[in-house]
Amino acid sequence: MNLVRSTILAAAGSNRLRRLVSTAPGTRSVVERFVAGESCARAVEVVRGLAADGLNTTLDYLGEDTTDVEQAEHTVRTYLNLLDQLHGEGLAPHAEVSVKLSAIGQKLSGRLSVDNAYRICAAAEQCGTTVTFDMEDHTTTDATLATVAELRRTWPWAGAVLQSYLRRTEADALALAGSRVRLCKGAYAEPESVAFGTAHEVDLSYVRSANALLAGDGYPMFATHDPRLVDILGERARWYGRKQGSYEFQMLYGIRPDEQRRLAGEGETVRVYVPFGEQWYGYLMRRLAERPANLGFFLRALASR
Numbered sequence: 001m002n003l004v005r006s007t008i009l010a011a012a013g014s015n016r017l018r019r020l021v022s023t024a025p026g027t028r029s030v031v032e033r034f035v036a037g038e039s040c041a042r043a044v045e046v047v048r049g050l051a052a053d054g055l056n057t058t059l060d061y062l063g064e065d066t067t068d069v070e071q072a073e074h075t076v077r078t079y080l081n082l083l084d085q086l087h088g089e090g091l092a093p094h095a096e097v098s099v100k101l102s103a104i105g106q107k108l109s110g111r112l113s114v115d116n117a118y119r120i121c122a123a124a125e126q127c128g129t130t131v132t133f134d135m136e137d138h139t140t141t142d143a144t145l146a147t148v149a150e151l152r153r154t155w156p157w158a159g160a161v162l163q164s165y166l167r168r169t170e171a172d173a174l175a176l177a178g179s180r181v182r183l184c185k186g187a188y189a190e191p192e193s194v195a196f197g198t199a200h201e202v203d204l205s206y207v208r209s210a211n212a213l214l215a216g217d218g219y220p221m222f223a224t225h226d227p228r229l230v231d232i233l234g235e236r237a238r239w240y241g242r243k244q245g246s247y248e249f250q251m252l253y254g255i256r257p258d259e260q261r262r263l264a265g266e267g268e269t270v271r272v273y274v275p276f277g278e279q280w281y282g283y284l285m286r287r288l289a290e291r292p293a294n295l296g297f298f299l300r301a302l303a304s305r
């Protein structure tokens with residue numbers, strides 16, 4: 001991993017820096033580029049706008065590593081409220097939710113997060129939509145995949161996420177090829193014992209894992225902004241005889257919005273990952289780590305005013 005990326009990811013864990021960045025005058029404009037506001041109402045407004053452009057969405061209430069039962073409960077209730085609002089506005093079939101198990105109590109007790117995940121899935125079913133469980137750092141991979149497998153016994157649509165930077169992922173993709181699976185590169189600082197060390201190896205692993213998913217009868221969700229991978233994935237999907245709509249592309253809110261609309265205009269199913277909520281700091285730092293070019297934009301905005 002390069003030095004800039006590892007430094008920014010380390011900063012993601014610093015409380016001192018978090019306070020400094022959160023109170024800096026130019027922060028809001030940077031945050032608004034990547035985060036759809038702090039409230040459910042604002043997030044639903046953003047979803048409505050994206051839906052008008054033919055884009056599906058998956059909403060993430062920001063927050064992770066909860067070590068507080070009340071905070072976990074607050075997160076679950078926010079998701080239930082959000083699902084209600086999406087349903088009420090007729091947006092639910094095209095808007096789902098993304099949930100981090102660590103935000104609903106995984107670090108407190110495995111059972112608590114599973115029970116909370118059941119509540120969110122039951123609400124999503126009532127609203128006619130789905131849930132995808134985000135993947136976090138590699139120490140949680142087994143537990144998260146086991147939870148999603150358990151949920152899938154009741155809700156076969158429960159989505160898992162695989163990260164191509166992990167050496168294990170091609171094997172996981174083969175095992176999960178009959179399911180709804182989001183494939184991404186991976187956003188955490190991982191040791192080389194478990195993760196590939198070069199971007200080239202991560203890309204090759206992405207394509208091998210994508211092949212495994214496309215060969216199965218599940219629903220692959222390709223989460224990447226990488227133009228080269230998007231081209232390759234389109235070609236691989238055709239090679240496997242996949243019709244448009246039997247897989248989808250996913251990108252993050254605020255990143256390559258023109259490309260999101262171009263793909264949708266070509267008939268591809270595109271889903272935008274829309275994060276919202278007060279706890280945007282860790283999320284923003286991971287986005288900056290991926291693209292140090294954004295760092296200049298960020299520092300200029302912070303220095304402004």
Ligand code: FAD
Binds near residue numbers: 163185250256272
């Ligand atoms: P990168 O290697 O970051 O970028 C490749 C190329 O894409 C760049 O060279 C550039 O051409 C283009 N590009 C990238 N960013 C930009 C930009 N800002 N503007 C213009 N061009 C750009 N990670 C997890 O660990 N767990 C998850 O659950 C998870 N869920 C995700 C869900 C979605 C929908 C998406 C899109 C990502 C998710 N991620 C998740 C993050 C993911 O793992 C990567 O960290 C992130 O997507 C960056 O990887 P990339 O594939 O876009 O390629």
